[in-house]
Amino acid sequence: MLVTVVIGSGIAAEQLSPGNTGLQLLQNSTATVLGLAVLILVFGPASGAHFNPVVTTVDWWFGRRTGGLPLPHVGLYAIAQILGAIAGAVLANLMYDLAAVDISGHDRATAPVLLAEVVATAGLIVLIFALARTGRASLSAAAVGAYIGAAYWFTSSTSFANPAVTIGRIFSDTFAGIAPASVAPFIAAQIVGALIGAALVVALYPDVEAAAENVVVPHEETTFAEIKTAV
Template identity: 65%
Template sequence: MLRRLLAEFLGTGLLVAVVVGSGIAAQRLWPDDVGLQLLQNSTATVLGLAVLILLFGPVSGAHFNPVVSLAGWWLGRRTGDGLTPAELAAYVAAQCLGGIGGALLANTMFEVGAGTAATERGGTGLLVGEVVATAGLVLLVFALARTGRGALSAPAVGAYIGAAYWFTSSTSFANPAVTVGRMFSDTFAGVAPSSVPGFVAAQLVGGAVGVLLVLVLYPDAGRAADAVVVPHPEPTHARA
């Protein structure tokens, strides 16, 4: 379990470092072109996320996202698959701490001063965008797991997040741990603390919508909860 939590901490932290660090680099390289900044930021995120899933997936499943972990627990709870409540709490804590650490690491690498972000992100459109982005992510990872295509998760999840950067109004945070982490960097990818509760609430709603879609399309998806996002060793608690 300690190895799994370390993998979730490092994976989420490095994901946030990729998002924040590439945002800082893009802003400095092309200060007058926001569209190009977003293109560079999204490209780095697509590649970085795919690599991190390949790197840490065999250890922890590469959730890197409290909503994915929560959905896995909910879908697998009746069949005894997926995380236990204690494991879920530990995963979420590791992911959130990793997200904060990743933002601080990016700040340090680019010599950005300490402090929380000032960029306000809110409004109905952005929150709807987060619902859509998160629901699609949950549906994707469980569809892949249920159909035995977990090996495709790295490119598929990376591609989805990269696309969602552009087709959602919120640029697809879709992850409470990443949202919390981005609060600690007052840069291109930052989000003000006052905007975080709304984003997290929208992500949880999106997660619930995603779970509902999974249950409709793949009623027995809970049996694949142990294989989300990618197959990994049997959890520490024994299965019957």
């Protein structure tokens, strides 16, 4: 749904404001801010609103000694995140009567843009884990939405800051798309940004490990055994 919001609003912006890139970006960013906040509220209690593989990985790293997210779950989350992102792109295309899969030709991987992705991802990591550590994870929906909305404008990359979303955006040759050749550099920049962000979090909050279970939103974990019993 996150990728559907990002791509769908991008397609709408292209159709409603042809030739006006600034207005298109405003429309796209506004929908993304609101959609992301709502999705965090909806899915947070179930999964923690882990929409982002680098956030999930950093969360595992911080909580690995305190009973946080198990490493096998990181892989399962990443699979779900990537498949969900691809499905979201297909859904957005179909809603606008486009080809279900249309590989993007939008090359983005220039040095300034990759630097922007490092900055965007580092800032996102710092925000999420600072909120968790200071007992304000309940504000994540508003705060993360606001940060991504701002980063649409202050970064030259328009703040993808998410490897799964980056992969999903390959599949729509529209305003929000990204060419396959740009994906690996983008993800590399996001990983670097996540490492920098994690280092900053540790510097600011040395005991951040204690808050790992509250990222992005505190939630109840359902085990596979519980699922099997329920079925």
